[in-house]
Amino acid sequence: MQELKIEQLISAEAKRLSDKYGKDYFDCADIVKITGLGRDNVRQLLRSKTFPTTKVGKRQVVSVLNFVTWMTIKNQEVANE
Numbered sequence: 001m002q003e004l005k006i007e008q009l010i011s012a013e014a015k016r017l018s019d020k021y022g023k024d025y026f027d028c029a030d031i032v033k034i035t036g037l038g039r040d041n042v043r044q045l046l047r048s049k050t051f052p053t054t055k056v057g058k059r060q061v062v063s064v065l066n067f068v069t070w071m072t073i074k075n076q077e078v079a080n081e
Contacts, residue, residue, distance in 0.1 A: 006072065014068040025054070025061040 017034070018024055026034070031042045045051050052066040062070075 010065070010068050010072055013072075014065045017068065018064045021064075023064065025056075025063050026067055027059060027061050031062070031067070 021030060021034075023030065028039065028042050028046060031037070031045070032039055035042070037045070046053050046060045046062070050070075051062065052070055053060040053062050055061075
């Protein structure tokens with residue numbers, strides 16, 4: 001039952017962000033706006049092996065759904081520590 005609620009939360013948040021920014025994929029600048037992290041930190045995150053990026057030419061982007069899922073999982077891990 002809890003997984004279903006998490007899936008619903010992820011779906012709703014992904015739809016909200018996609019509607020708000022009018023995009024299905026986020027780039028570095030979008031993630032900086034959303035998270036408030038610095039550009040260098042976001043670039044480092046985009047290069048990390050644990051972050052779900054997709055390479056489009058030379059650009060690295062992340063789908064809204066993968067971004068929200070990743071954030072949710074990371075927040076759960078921190079809460080369980």
